[in-house]
Amino acid sequence: MSADIETVVIGAGVIGLAIARAFTDDGGEVMVLERHKLIGAETSSRNSEVIHAGIYYPRDSMRARFCVRGKDQLYNFAQQAGIPVKRCGKILVATSPDETPQLDRISAAGKANGVSDLCSLSPKEVRELEPDIACVAALHSPSTGIIDAHALMLALEGLIEAGNGQVVLNVSVENLSQNAQGNFVVTTQSSDGETTTLTARNLIIAAGLEAQHLAAFIHGKTNGSYMPPKRYLAKAHYYTLSTRVPFKHLIYPVPPQAGLGIHLTLDMAGQARFGPDLTWIDQVDYTFDDADGRRQADFETAIRRYWPSLPQASLQPGYTGIRPKIHPPGTSTADFAIHGPEIHGIPRLIGLYGIESPGLTCCLSIADHVRKLIG
Numbered sequence: 001m002s003a004d005i006e007t008v009v010i011g012a013g014v015i016g017l018a019i020a021r022a023f024t025d026d027g028g029e030v031m032v033l034e035r036h037k038l039i040g041a042e043t044s045s046r047n048s049e050v051i052h053a054g055i056y057y058p059r060d061s062m063r064a065r066f067c068v069r070g071k072d073q074l075y076n077f078a079q080q081a082g083i084p085v086k087r088c089g090k091i092l093v094a095t096s097p098d099e100t101p102q103l104d105r106i107s108a109a110g111k112a113n114g115v116s117d118l119c120s121l122s123p124k125e126v127r128e129l130e131p132d133i134a135c136v137a138a139l140h141s142p143s144t145g146i147i148d149a150h151a152l153m154l155a156l157e158g159l160i161e162a163g164n165g166q167v168v169l170n171v172s173v174e175n176l177s178q179n180a181q182g183n184f185v186v187t188t189q190s191s192d193g194e195t196t197t198l199t200a201r202n203l204i205i206a207a208g209l210e211a212q213h214l215a216a217f218i219h220g221k222t223n224g225s226y227m228p229p230k231r232y233l234a235k236a237h238y239y240t241l242s243t244r245v246p247f248k249h250l251i252y253p254v255p256p257q258a259g260l261g262i263h264l265t266l267d268m269a270g271q272a273r274f275g276p277d278l279t280w281i282d283q284v285d286y287t288f289d290d291a292d293g294r295r296q297a298d299f300e301t302a303i304r305r306y307w308p309s310l311p312q313a314s315l316q317p318g319y320t321g322i323r324p325k326i327h328p329p330g331t332s333t334a335d336f337a338i339h340g341p342e343i344h345g346i347p348r349l350i351g352l353y354g355i356e357s358p359g360l361t362c363c364l365s366i367a368d369h370v371r372k373l374i375g
Contacts (some may be wrong), residue, residue, distance in 0.1 A: 003183040005031050008200035010186075010214060012036075012167055013044035014149065014208035015355055017156035018367035024163030026371070031200075032160065033188060035172040035210075040153045043208050044360070046286075048238075048265040048273070050250065051075065051145040052358040053090070055110030055118065056260070058190060062111040062336040067358045070365035077364060078147055081155040084268045090144035090250040091126060093135035095305045099254040100137045106254075107139055117142050121130070132246050134308050144250060148268050149360060171196075176203070176217035182347065184218075202374050205351045209233070209284060209324050217350045219344065226254075226344040229326040229337050229353050236276030237288060238318040239299055243311050245272035253306055260357070262302040273318055274303055280329045283354030288317045326354035338366070340373040348374060 009020045012034035023030045036042070051071055057063035078085035094100045103120075110118050121129070121138040129140075157167050174195070175187040184203040188196050205214050215228040245266070252263040264274055277295070290296055296315055303310050327334040338351040344351070350370050359366070 002134040003181075003199040003201040004048065004200060005029055005200050007031070007202040007204065008033060008184065008186055009204040009206055010173055010371070011205070011207035012039040012157075012169070013042060013206065014153055014156070014205070014360055014363045015044075015208075015352060015366060016042060017153055017160065017167070018363040019204055019206055019370050020165055020167075021156045021163075022367040024160050024165040026272060027164060030160065030165035031198075032165065032167040033171050033173060033186070034167065034169050037170050037191070039157055039167065039169070040150065042322065043321060043356070044077075044149060044153060046162035046236075046319060047149070047357070047360060048263075048275070049146050049149045049267065049360070050090075050358075051085070051087075051147055052361045053115050053118075053141045053143045054113045054358070054361075055092075055106055055115055055141060056255065057109070057192050057358075058335075059109065059114065060110045060342035062338065063358060063362070064162075064185055066336070066365040066369070068114050070358075073364040074147065074152075074361060077155075078152070083151045083155055084128070084148040085145060086147075086208040086268065087143065087145040088249055088266065090141040091121065091130060091133065092139040092252045092254065093126070093133060093306045094137045094254050095135055097136055102254050103137055103139050109138075110141070115141070115143070122241060130247055130249055130251070132309055133251060133306055135306060146250070146266060146268065147360070152363075171287075173207075173214055176214060176254075177221060178218065178346075184349070184351045202348045204370060204374075205349075208355070209322060211324065211353050218346065218349065222234065224345055228339070228351055229334075230328075231353070232325045232328055232351050233281045233284065234323045235279045235281045235285070236321045236323065237290070237295060238273050238320070239296065239315040240318040241272040241274070241298055241314055242316050243314045247272070251306060253302070261301055264303070264307070270271065274299055274315065275318070276321065284322055286320045286322070288320055323356040325355060325356060336362075336366070338369065338373070350363070350374065
Protein backbone atom coordinates (compact mmCIF):
# COMPACT_ATOMS: atom_id res chain seq x y z
CA MET A 1 0.00 0.00 0.00
CA SER A 2 1.37 3.39 -0.96
CA ALA A 3 1.83 6.16 1.59
CA ASP A 4 -0.60 9.08 1.93
CA ILE A 5 2.21 11.56 1.35
CA GLU A 6 5.77 11.27 0.15
CA THR A 7 7.58 13.25 2.86
CA VAL A 8 6.59 14.55 6.29
CA VAL A 9 8.82 17.11 7.99
CA ILE A 10 8.17 17.64 11.69
CA GLY A 11 9.03 21.18 12.76
CA ALA A 12 8.44 24.50 11.00
CA GLY A 13 11.51 26.29 12.25
CA VAL A 14 14.03 27.57 9.75
CA ILE A 15 15.66 24.12 9.42
CA GLY A 16 12.43 22.23 8.82
CA LEU A 17 11.19 24.84 6.35
CA ALA A 18 14.48 24.85 4.44
CA ILE A 19 14.42 21.05 4.21
CA ALA A 20 10.80 21.02 3.00
CA ARG A 21 11.62 23.65 0.39
CA ALA A 22 14.51 21.48 -0.87
CA PHE A 23 12.10 18.58 -1.40
CA THR A 24 9.45 20.70 -3.12
CA ASP A 25 12.12 22.20 -5.37
CA ASP A 26 12.62 18.65 -6.68
CA GLY A 27 8.88 18.29 -7.24
CA GLY A 28 8.30 16.21 -4.15
CA GLU A 29 5.08 16.16 -2.15
CA VAL A 30 5.80 17.48 1.35
CA MET A 31 3.81 18.21 4.50
CA VAL A 32 5.36 20.22 7.34
CA LEU A 33 3.79 19.67 10.77
CA GLU A 34 4.14 22.36 13.44
CA ARG A 35 2.66 22.25 16.93
CA HIS A 36 2.67 26.03 17.41
CA LYS A 37 0.31 28.52 15.81
CA LEU A 38 3.22 30.29 14.06
CA ILE A 39 6.26 29.15 12.09
CA GLY A 40 9.62 29.53 13.82
CA ALA A 41 8.07 30.05 17.25
CA GLU A 42 10.98 28.60 19.21
CA THR A 43 14.74 28.67 18.51
CA SER A 44 14.42 30.18 15.03
CA SER A 45 12.85 33.38 16.33
CA ARG A 46 14.91 33.70 19.51
CA ASN A 47 18.46 34.28 18.32
CA SER A 48 20.75 37.06 17.08
CA GLU A 49 19.80 36.69 13.37
CA VAL A 50 23.49 36.66 12.45
CA ILE A 51 24.89 35.18 9.25
CA HIS A 52 28.13 33.69 10.54
CA ALA A 53 31.31 33.46 8.49
CA GLY A 54 32.50 30.05 9.77
CA ILE A 55 35.51 31.00 11.88
CA TYR A 56 34.90 29.27 15.21
CA TYR A 57 34.31 25.65 14.27
CA PRO A 58 36.74 22.72 13.97
CA ARG A 59 38.00 22.02 10.47
CA ASP A 60 35.90 19.52 8.50
CA SER A 61 33.12 19.58 11.10
CA MET A 62 29.55 19.87 9.83
CA ARG A 63 29.33 23.26 11.54
CA ALA A 64 32.31 24.52 9.56
CA ARG A 65 31.40 23.01 6.19
CA PHE A 66 27.70 23.89 6.31
CA CYS A 67 28.37 27.39 7.65
CA VAL A 68 30.86 28.43 4.98
CA ARG A 69 28.70 26.98 2.20
CA GLY A 70 25.41 28.09 3.75
CA LYS A 71 26.56 31.69 4.23
CA ASP A 72 26.93 32.22 0.49
CA GLN A 73 23.69 30.35 -0.20
CA LEU A 74 21.82 32.51 2.30
CA TYR A 75 23.10 35.82 0.91
CA ASN A 76 22.17 34.73 -2.62
CA PHE A 77 18.76 33.45 -1.58
CA ALA A 78 17.99 36.63 0.34
CA GLN A 79 18.89 38.76 -2.67
CA GLN A 80 16.75 36.67 -5.02
CA ALA A 81 13.76 36.51 -2.63
CA GLY A 82 13.89 40.14 -1.51
CA ILE A 83 14.64 39.25 2.12
CA PRO A 84 16.19 42.07 4.20
CA VAL A 85 19.87 41.27 4.67
CA LYS A 86 22.99 43.30 5.40
CA ARG A 87 26.64 42.30 5.08
CA CYS A 88 27.70 44.63 7.89
CA GLY A 89 30.79 42.71 9.01
CA LYS A 90 31.97 41.75 12.47
CA ILE A 91 34.87 42.96 14.61
CA LEU A 92 36.13 40.36 17.06
CA VAL A 93 38.05 42.15 19.83
CA ALA A 94 40.68 41.18 22.37
CA THR A 95 40.48 43.49 25.37
CA SER A 96 43.61 42.25 27.14
CA PRO A 97 46.99 40.93 25.92
CA ASP A 98 46.28 37.42 27.20
CA GLU A 99 43.38 37.15 24.72
CA THR A 100 45.44 37.85 21.59
CA PRO A 101 46.68 34.24 21.16
CA GLN A 102 43.05 33.14 20.96
CA LEU A 103 42.44 35.71 18.23
CA ASP A 104 45.30 34.11 16.30
CA ARG A 105 43.79 30.64 16.79
CA ILE A 106 40.39 31.83 15.60
CA SER A 107 41.96 33.44 12.54
CA ALA A 108 43.84 30.23 11.72
CA ALA A 109 40.68 28.13 12.20
CA GLY A 110 38.67 30.43 9.94
CA LYS A 111 41.26 30.30 7.18
CA ALA A 112 41.46 26.50 7.49
CA ASN A 113 37.69 26.42 7.00
CA GLY A 114 37.97 28.44 3.79
CA VAL A 115 37.13 31.90 5.15
CA SER A 116 39.55 33.93 3.05
CA ASP A 117 38.58 37.51 3.91
CA LEU A 118 39.66 37.68 7.56
CA CYS A 119 42.16 40.37 8.48
CA SER A 120 43.84 41.52 11.69
CA LEU A 121 43.25 45.05 12.93
CA SER A 122 45.33 47.23 15.22
CA PRO A 123 43.62 49.31 17.94
CA LYS A 124 44.08 52.38 15.72
CA GLU A 125 42.42 50.64 12.77
CA VAL A 126 39.53 49.56 15.01
CA ARG A 127 39.03 53.14 16.21
CA GLU A 128 38.87 54.30 12.59
CA LEU A 129 36.01 51.87 12.00
CA GLU A 130 34.35 52.09 15.42
CA PRO A 131 35.65 55.00 17.57
CA ASP A 132 33.86 53.82 20.73
CA ILE A 133 35.49 50.39 20.87
CA ALA A 134 38.39 49.68 23.23
CA CYS A 135 40.71 46.77 22.46
CA VAL A 136 44.36 45.71 22.20
CA ALA A 137 43.88 43.73 18.96
CA ALA A 138 41.04 42.65 16.72
CA LEU A 139 39.98 40.48 13.82
CA HIS A 140 37.71 41.75 11.06
CA SER A 141 35.21 39.38 9.39
CA PRO A 142 33.69 41.30 6.46
CA SER A 143 31.41 38.45 5.34
CA THR A 144 29.52 38.27 8.64
CA GLY A 145 26.07 39.83 8.38
CA ILE A 146 22.49 39.94 9.62
CA ILE A 147 19.22 38.75 8.13
CA ASP A 148 15.54 39.15 8.93
CA ALA A 149 14.92 35.58 10.13
CA HIS A 150 11.14 35.93 10.08
CA ALA A 151 11.15 37.18 6.49
CA LEU A 152 13.43 34.26 5.59
CA MET A 153 10.99 31.74 7.07
CA LEU A 154 8.02 33.40 5.38
CA ALA A 155 9.84 33.18 2.04
CA LEU A 156 10.59 29.48 2.56
CA GLU A 157 6.98 28.82 3.57
CA GLY A 158 5.77 30.62 0.45
CA LEU A 159 8.00 28.51 -1.81
CA ILE A 160 6.84 25.30 -0.14
CA GLU A 161 3.19 26.17 -0.67
CA ALA A 162 3.83 27.40 -4.21
CA GLY A 163 5.28 23.96 -4.93
CA ASN A 164 3.85 20.59 -4.00
CA GLY A 165 3.83 21.20 -0.26
CA GLN A 166 1.88 22.52 2.68
CA VAL A 167 2.65 23.80 6.17
CA VAL A 168 0.13 22.68 8.79
CA LEU A 169 0.11 24.63 12.06
CA ASN A 170 -1.44 23.88 15.45
CA VAL A 171 -0.92 20.11 15.20
CA SER A 172 1.20 18.14 17.64
CA VAL A 173 2.69 14.76 16.79
CA GLU A 174 1.42 12.27 19.36
CA ASN A 175 2.95 9.05 18.02
CA LEU A 176 5.28 7.72 15.33
CA SER A 177 5.65 4.15 14.11
CA GLN A 178 6.15 2.06 10.97
CA ASN A 179 3.66 -0.22 9.24
CA ALA A 180 4.25 -3.52 7.49
CA GLN A 181 5.04 -1.75 4.22
CA GLY A 182 7.84 0.26 5.88
CA ASN A 183 5.95 3.54 5.67
CA PHE A 184 5.91 5.88 8.65
CA VAL A 185 2.66 6.22 10.55
CA VAL A 186 2.24 9.71 11.97
CA THR A 187 -0.49 10.35 14.51
CA THR A 188 -1.31 13.99 15.19
CA GLN A 189 -3.68 15.97 17.35
CA SER A 190 -4.96 19.42 16.42
CA SER A 191 -5.41 22.28 18.87
CA ASP A 192 -9.14 21.48 19.07
CA GLY A 193 -8.45 17.86 20.02
CA GLU A 194 -9.02 16.15 16.65
CA THR A 195 -6.78 13.12 16.08
CA THR A 196 -5.54 12.25 12.58
CA THR A 197 -3.30 9.49 11.27
CA LEU A 198 -1.40 9.63 8.00
CA THR A 199 1.41 7.65 6.41
CA ALA A 200 4.59 8.94 4.81
CA ARG A 201 7.32 7.34 2.76
CA ASN A 202 10.01 9.66 4.18
CA LEU A 203 10.15 11.17 7.66
CA ILE A 204 12.33 14.11 8.70
CA ILE A 205 12.44 15.01 12.40
CA ALA A 206 13.55 18.66 12.57
CA ALA A 207 11.71 19.49 15.76
CA GLY A 208 14.45 21.33 17.64
CA LEU A 209 13.78 21.14 21.37
CA GLU A 210 11.40 18.18 20.90
CA ALA A 211 13.45 16.16 18.40
CA GLN A 212 14.65 13.53 20.88
CA HIS A 213 11.18 13.07 22.35
CA LEU A 214 9.68 12.39 18.93
CA ALA A 215 12.51 10.16 17.75
CA ALA A 216 12.11 7.98 20.82
CA PHE A 217 8.66 6.91 19.57
CA ILE A 218 10.28 5.05 16.68
CA HIS A 219 13.64 4.07 18.12
CA GLY A 220 12.07 2.89 21.37
CA LYS A 221 10.05 0.32 19.38
CA THR A 222 12.99 -1.17 17.50
CA ASN A 223 15.21 -3.95 18.73
CA GLY A 224 18.40 -2.06 17.92
CA SER A 225 20.68 -0.37 20.42
CA TYR A 226 20.50 3.09 18.79
CA MET A 227 18.99 6.01 20.66
CA PRO A 228 19.20 9.71 19.75
CA PRO A 229 21.82 11.84 21.50
CA LYS A 230 20.72 13.16 24.89
CA ARG A 231 19.30 16.68 24.96
CA TYR A 232 20.58 19.43 27.24
CA LEU A 233 18.85 22.81 27.45
CA ALA A 234 20.84 26.05 27.53
CA LYS A 235 18.89 29.24 28.16
CA ALA A 236 20.08 32.57 26.80
CA HIS A 237 19.06 36.09 27.79
CA TYR A 238 19.27 39.09 25.50
CA TYR A 239 19.12 42.76 26.44
CA THR A 240 18.27 45.62 24.11
CA LEU A 241 19.61 49.17 24.15
CA SER A 242 17.29 52.05 24.98
CA THR A 243 19.62 54.68 23.48
CA ARG A 244 21.09 55.25 20.04
CA VAL A 245 23.78 52.77 19.11
CA PRO A 246 27.02 54.25 17.70
CA PHE A 247 28.12 51.10 15.87
CA LYS A 248 27.89 49.95 12.25
CA HIS A 249 29.53 46.56 12.76
CA LEU A 250 28.71 43.62 14.98
CA ILE A 251 31.08 43.58 17.96
CA TYR A 252 32.14 40.25 19.50
CA PRO A 253 34.51 39.61 22.41
CA VAL A 254 36.99 36.77 22.37
CA PRO A 255 34.69 33.82 23.17
CA PRO A 256 34.70 32.18 26.60
CA GLN A 257 34.68 28.40 27.03
CA ALA A 258 30.98 28.05 26.15
CA GLY A 259 29.21 30.19 23.57
CA LEU A 260 30.50 33.34 21.89
CA GLY A 261 30.28 35.72 24.83
CA ILE A 262 28.11 38.80 25.38
CA HIS A 263 28.28 40.33 21.93
CA LEU A 264 26.61 43.29 20.29
CA THR A 265 24.46 42.64 17.26
CA LEU A 266 22.21 44.87 15.20
CA ASP A 267 18.78 44.27 13.73
CA MET A 268 17.71 45.45 10.29
CA ALA A 269 16.50 48.76 11.77
CA GLY A 270 19.91 49.41 13.33
CA GLN A 271 18.78 48.74 16.90
CA ALA A 272 21.28 47.02 19.20
CA ARG A 273 20.90 43.92 21.31
CA PHE A 274 23.38 42.22 23.60
CA GLY A 275 23.75 38.55 24.47
CA PRO A 276 23.54 35.74 24.90
CA ASP A 277 24.57 34.54 28.31
CA LEU A 278 24.17 30.86 29.12
CA THR A 279 22.23 29.13 31.88
CA TRP A 280 21.71 25.36 31.92
CA ILE A 281 18.10 24.49 32.70
CA ASP A 282 16.04 21.32 33.17
CA GLN A 283 12.84 22.28 31.34
CA VAL A 284 11.72 24.74 28.70
CA ASP A 285 11.08 28.12 30.33
CA TYR A 286 11.28 31.44 28.45
CA THR A 287 10.88 33.64 31.53
CA PHE A 288 13.33 36.57 31.60
CA ASP A 289 15.04 36.07 34.96
CA ASP A 290 16.63 39.17 36.50
CA ALA A 291 14.61 40.02 39.57
CA ASP A 292 17.65 41.14 41.59
CA GLY A 293 19.40 43.01 38.75
CA ARG A 294 22.53 40.85 38.90
CA ARG A 295 22.17 39.60 35.36
CA GLN A 296 22.01 43.12 33.99
CA ALA A 297 25.03 44.10 36.08
CA ASP A 298 26.98 41.15 34.67
CA PHE A 299 25.99 42.17 31.14
CA GLU A 300 27.11 45.75 31.75
CA THR A 301 30.47 44.57 33.08
CA ALA A 302 31.04 42.32 30.06
CA ILE A 303 29.99 45.00 27.56
CA ARG A 304 32.14 47.74 29.12
CA ARG A 305 35.24 45.66 28.49
CA TYR A 306 34.91 46.59 24.83
CA TRP A 307 32.50 49.56 25.04
CA PRO A 308 33.60 51.54 28.13
CA SER A 309 31.15 54.38 27.43
CA LEU A 310 28.02 52.21 27.55
CA PRO A 311 25.45 54.66 28.96
CA GLN A 312 24.29 54.03 32.50
CA ALA A 313 20.92 52.25 32.85
CA SER A 314 20.60 51.92 29.05
CA LEU A 315 20.04 48.15 28.95
CA GLN A 316 16.52 46.82 29.08
CA PRO A 317 15.29 43.19 29.11
CA GLY A 318 14.77 41.89 25.59
CA TYR A 319 13.96 38.20 25.17
CA THR A 320 15.21 34.72 25.92
CA GLY A 321 16.01 31.72 23.76
CA ILE A 322 16.77 28.07 24.44
CA ARG A 323 19.35 26.06 22.54
CA PRO A 324 18.92 22.29 22.08
CA LYS A 325 22.45 21.25 22.96
CA ILE A 326 23.69 17.67 22.82
CA HIS A 327 26.66 18.05 25.15
CA PRO A 328 26.49 18.43 28.93
CA PRO A 329 27.76 21.43 30.89
CA GLY A 330 31.53 21.66 31.16
CA THR A 331 32.27 19.77 27.94
CA SER A 332 33.24 20.96 24.48
CA THR A 333 30.49 22.05 22.10
CA ALA A 334 29.30 19.10 20.03
CA ASP A 335 28.98 19.08 16.27
CA PHE A 336 25.56 18.94 14.63
CA ALA A 337 24.04 15.45 14.72
CA ILE A 338 22.20 14.57 11.50
CA HIS A 339 21.39 10.88 11.76
CA GLY A 340 20.28 8.90 8.75
CA PRO A 341 19.96 5.17 7.99
CA GLU A 342 23.72 4.64 8.06
CA ILE A 343 23.65 5.53 11.77
CA HIS A 344 20.31 4.25 13.09
CA GLY A 345 19.45 1.62 10.47
CA ILE A 346 15.94 2.78 9.49
CA PRO A 347 15.58 3.63 5.78
CA ARG A 348 14.20 7.05 4.77
CA LEU A 349 14.30 8.47 8.31
CA ILE A 350 16.44 11.51 9.18
CA GLY A 351 16.73 12.95 12.69
CA LEU A 352 18.39 16.31 13.35
CA TYR A 353 19.73 17.00 16.85
CA GLY A 354 21.71 19.82 18.44
CA ILE A 355 21.10 22.22 15.57
CA GLU A 356 22.00 25.43 17.37
CA SER A 357 24.31 28.26 16.26
CA PRO A 358 25.22 28.58 13.41
CA GLY A 359 22.05 26.71 12.39
CA LEU A 360 20.37 29.76 10.87
CA THR A 361 23.38 30.36 8.61
CA CYS A 362 23.50 26.68 7.71
CA CYS A 363 19.80 26.13 6.99
CA LEU A 364 20.06 25.87 3.20
CA SER A 365 23.21 23.74 3.21
CA ILE A 366 21.74 21.44 5.87
CA ALA A 367 18.64 21.11 3.70
CA ASP A 368 20.76 20.07 0.70
CA HIS A 369 22.55 17.50 2.84
CA VAL A 370 19.30 15.99 4.15
CA ARG A 371 17.86 15.86 0.62
CA LYS A 372 20.90 13.85 -0.52
CA LEU A 373 20.63 11.49 2.46
CA ILE A 374 17.09 10.59 1.46
CA GLY A 375 18.14 10.13 -2.17
